[in-house]
Amino acid sequence: MTHPAHLPWHESLWTQLEQSLSQERLAHAYLLQGPAGVGKSQFAQHLAKSLLCEQSAFDACGQCKSCHLFQVGSHPDLRQLASEAGKAIGIDVVRETSSFFSLTRQYGRYQIAIITDAERMTTAAANALLKTLEEPPAGALLMLISEQASLLPITVRSRCQSLRFTLPAPEVSLAWLQQQGVESQQAPRLLDSARGAPLHAITLSSETEYENQRSAVVEGARNLYFGRTGPVDLAASYLKLGAKQALYSLWQWKAEMVRNLAMNKASADDALAQRLGQRRLLLRIDGLSAAIKRLDSQLNEQLILEDILISWV
């Protein structure tokens, strides 16, 4: 049976690790390799949490002190290291890892370091890491995560046990996407755009959802201008979409109109923008900013939405 905290296509890897653990043959270093969007990081996170858990033999209980520390991101026996966006991983990061492993363990049996985008290590960094890999301290567990493991020096790769992640079969991904609330008609197209990587498909689906919501908000505002709906009804429908999201979308839409007006750029809302004029548009943007602030302090969201929409008619 699939464990609820596991991604279904990871089950065989979990079984493999569970066996290693029960035979006390867990490696000191793992290389989690495979394409983006298949859950390598999630796997590393869940494995780290489970091994650090004070209660459970293999699966994190989510209740103990160790699990709580993990959840708030301050477990003393865990280090997560990554390169700054687009940059190489320098020797300083690796030195930080080895000095971390030299600290005394605070809780359980393990000290765990996770290095993301490991292929970005410089040669000097990789050489420094070799020392840790050759003489791992007791209880040390290093997880290297890489989308391009072939770029890692063979000396590093050969000292890590490989955990290979592959794209799940489409039917597995589609079933999972639907469990996550993606509509069955949308799922195949999203999975296709994500080149078969289910976690990318989920990101795309929330972006699509965001776009759809934004279009609905803008369409509502157009209807208000042209008298096809009233402010109270529109406020109610915005409330369903989320008041803050609606106000932000309106803010962006108005700002776009101001930009287009200033640059003489044609757009779908030309007539509207001309009619309102720049000065009034700017006033409305100010009004929206104030309303967004009011949302944080005032509970009646419907009223805030109504106020602003009434001022527009």
Ligand SMILES: [Zn+2]
């Ligand atoms: Zn626990």
